[in-house]
Amino acid sequence: MTIETALIMLAAGFLAGALNAAAGGGSFVTIPAMVFVGLPSVAANASSTVALLPGTLTSAWAWRHDYKTLQGIPLSTLLLISLAGGLGGALLLLATPQRAFDGVLPWLLLTGTLAFALGRPLGAALRRKVRIGRGPVLAAQIMLSVYAGYFGGGVGIMMMAVWGMLGEIDIKAMSALRTLLVSAANLVAVLCFVVAGPIWWPETLAMLVAAIGGGYAGARLASRMPDRVLRGFVILFSTVMTAVFFWRAWR
Template identity: 80%
Template sequence: MNVDSTLTLLGAGLLAGAMNAAAGGGSFISIPAMVFVGLPSVAANASSTVALLPGTLASAWAWRRDYRSLHGISSRTLLAISFAGGLAGALLLLATSSRAFDRLLPWLMLLGTLAFAFGRPLGAALRARVQIGRGAMLGAQVLLSIYAGYFGGGVGIMMMAVWGLLGETDIKAMSALRTLLVSAANLVAVICFAVAGPVHWPATVIMLVAAIAGGYLGAILASRMPAALLRGFVILFSSVMTAVFFWRAWA
């Protein structure tokens, strides 16, 4: 790794860790950084997932006293779905060529950006008109867990929006469970990536260390800055990166 690449990864790791701790959306920063320092897109996605995992696990531990069942569906059932879906998503990513993923990545970033920007208000609007049953919710959870293992941008917001359609309104409980399930999907994906070998370890370790520091700073930042300002920054940055990756894939 040259000096410029190292500085890019350190800066991206700090920012991604801080944003995950404060508002979410760190992968919109970490994946582009990995690509811009020269990693193939599949390796960039896998390496980013590994680099950001300690922060998500720390968040899951912090929420440990708030886990509970969701409308009679035990957290263990949801956790099993997340492990299985995360594994399926990781294997699907490993089966995707870098060329194909280059074309798919901007669409995934667009989906994640839209979910991050509009997931909460859309979920609230849908709750007033639509309710789903437990079976539909479990089916959606399977798909979201696969998405989490494959890419994962905005998946936490998507989960909470789906749970809202079930009639769930306890934001604290949903936030805790979301953190646990996303962490589970990411953990099994990381194990899969580490065994299969697409992780670029020098870049990953640099970003991982920076993301841990960024996570600590992000917690301080979140207590001092308006949440709307932080979310606005994530939405603006991810929108710009999405446009850049569309240009990169199709120009």
């Protein structure tokens, strides 16, 4: 790893850690940064998940006193779904040919960007008009857990939008549960990636260390900067990255 690559990894990791702590969307920084320095897109996706895992686990621990069942759905059921879905998504990623993933990556970035930008208002609008049962929620949770293990951009917001259609649920409880379940899916995906070996360790470790520092800075930043400003930055950045990767795929 060159000095220039190390500096890019450190900067991207710090920014991603800060964004995840403050507003979310860190993977919109880490994956493009790793592709930019030369990692294949599948390895970049897997390595990014590894680099950001400590931050998500720390957040899950911080929320540990706020976990609740989801409208009577046992927490153990949701955890098992997340673990199984994360494993399925990771295996699906490893089975995806590099060329095919290069083609699908821009669409994944677009999906994550739209979920991040529209998830909250869309979820609020759906809650006013739609109520669904536990069966559809569990089915959606399975699909979202697979998505989390495969790519994961915007998955936390997607989960909260789906859960909101069950009825009125405390936003704090949903935030805690989202953090736990995304962390569970990411954890099993990381174990799968480590065993399978698509991780580029020097770049990953540099980004991981920087992301820890960025997470602390992001938590401090979030207490001082309006949420709409932070979210606006993530949406703008992810939109630009999505456009760049569409151009790269079609060039």
